[in-house]
Amino acid sequence: MRLITALIPLTLITVATSLQSQTELQWGKLGGDTEITQSIIKLERPFNTTFKAGTQTSPIQGNGYYPNADGYAPSFNLTASSPQANASIANKPDGDSITTGKNEPSYQSMVVWENAPEGRLENIAIDIKGSGSGFISGSYRLLIQQANNSWVASQPFEITKPASDASDRIVNNLKWYHFTPVTDKEATIGDPTPVNLDNIKSVGYYNRLQGNATKSYRGCEVSYFKATFAPMKQLQVKASSLKSQEKKPADGKTRIIADFEEDFKIDNSQSGWTYQWNPTGVEIGQSDRYQDLKPESKKSWRLVVDPAKKPGASSGPVNARWLMARKGQITSGDSSEVSTDGLTHFVIVSYTIQPGEAGIISIQDSQIYGKNENSSNALHIYVKDELLGTDVTTGKPSSFNINLGRMDEGDTFTLAVGGYNKKSGGVNIQFKLCSSQ
Structure with a gap:
């Protein structure tokens, strides 16, 4: 496993702990x-x-x-x-x-x-x-x-x-x-x-x-x-400081167990990671009905819904016209405002805790922002298939560092990026999952 050697000191994302009543x-x-x-x-x-x-x-x-x-x-x-x-x-x-x-x-x-x-x-x-x-x-x-x-x-x-x-x-x-x-x-x-x-x-x-x-x-x-x-569970995304500084864990026991950007492989050869989407007729949260994304070609650098249909306004698959995932970038599917089924379609990235990685899991060194300054996207985070919270990203860099709690071998963390309005598009994204005892 990789020891943390540097973290970007981003303002932490927080989860609302006292949800409003129904x-x-x-x-x-x-x-x-x-x-x-x-x-x-x-x-x-x-x-x-x-x-x-x-x-x-x-x-x-x-x-x-x-x-x-x-x-x-x-x-x-x-x-x-x-x-x-x-x-x-x-x-x-x-x-x-x-x-x-x-x-x-x-x-x-x-x-x-x-x-x-x-x-x-x-x-x-x-x-x-x-x-x-x-x-x-x-x-x-x-x-x-x-x-x-x-x-x-x-x-x-x-x-x-x-x-x-x-x-x-x-x-x-x-x-x-x-x-x-x-x-x-x-x-x-x-x-x-x-x-x-x-x-x-x-x-x-x-x-x-x-x-x-x-x-x-x-x-x-x-x-x-x-x-x-x-009430909708809300994650509060805070504006980030983009200056890097070296930071070592106080106890020396915190480890990076997964790195979205560094680990990304289109052949899915990196243990623990899956890349999926919620197809037409499947609501986000129905994880047993998600479908895997596929390499666009043997030499491709991105994952798509259908290798035979190149992402694009007229050529892309229904409800996934631009949808794709690549190293450090995600482009969502159609939002509920424009989809044919009235649902929002997400790129769904999951990581399953591997042997020897159990502990208190947290997201660190995170950053997300739209490739277009006027764009906005829905961000959902799940732990063990339970929705932890949601938020809306913008073109301004933000962080979502958060403590996910105790996770054991076989437990799954999921991050989903979907359309939010007619101007939804791609995001630049990076984050690491860290485990401490």
Whole structure:
């Protein structure tokens, strides 16, 4: 193993040790809230039959509607298949509710809360039931507008009458489909698709109701809706001092066990290292589905997704148009803003602790900056497949020196660099992994 002989005295990156508590977007209460309104508030017609972002269909919050709104989300956007639908905030003894329906054989609507909190969407809970003498059957789907503005809908769930469905669902366990919001009275459900749950823009539900042939009313009532968001773990990248100075470990026992720049080999002959990416349809963190990068050619100096497709705007692989890794440099895949699957695509570099290297592992002598001063990239760090933190790099040199904690033989450290916006690109990067007892 190599002894440390010189380190760049970079300002340490720190991990937030006290994460903020979860954030909730909530309308109503589980078990019913009878304090939302003391009467029936009919929502103003005509309703949009094509979804229009930014429309507030709900009443204005105040004395008559949600007088105590602290911690709740009273404002929502309703789109219906009929401009003359029956929709209201109904005062009911078992819990005030958002009611919507129509005396037609088939009716559909969507209710969404826009401006969702920052963070990663984890759970959605909803209490929904059918209503009206004409109601026969119905279904609902949960809705998400992703960070790239595209919409997805979950698999359908049954709406029953009179029993209600008060389910709390882990969104990452659901099946998701492309969704086109109600347009000219009709929504469209598309093919299955991966979903990006980070920093979504809107959340809500879509319902479709079937009734008998008569003109009796059929509708649905929602007395409770809650979306729970977990805070994003943040790494704080600090500006670095670029002056080198010799520094020896105080205890003489700290060793460099891996050096990203020095160890890089396109034939993957350096023990412990792997170079991968998350292909189309695979979210970062699903490590069992990553794919290895490959040498561009026998004489090449870089690793790519497909040796037959040279990186480039028009020639590169889908979602990995410029993606590559080389000695001291990484160029990310497409960000969620431009990818075909709504996901961000990363170059994923991992190192597995080898025999004799176990100990307190730290990142030292690190530096990262964009090759273009206006570029920005997502930086994720994992230890033993657990996300330690994330940050966004810029064109200004920064460090990410950090203590990773105790790691034993076979444990894996992972660093991933992905697109962040339309201007994402390549980064110059160096770091060493050090072990001390």
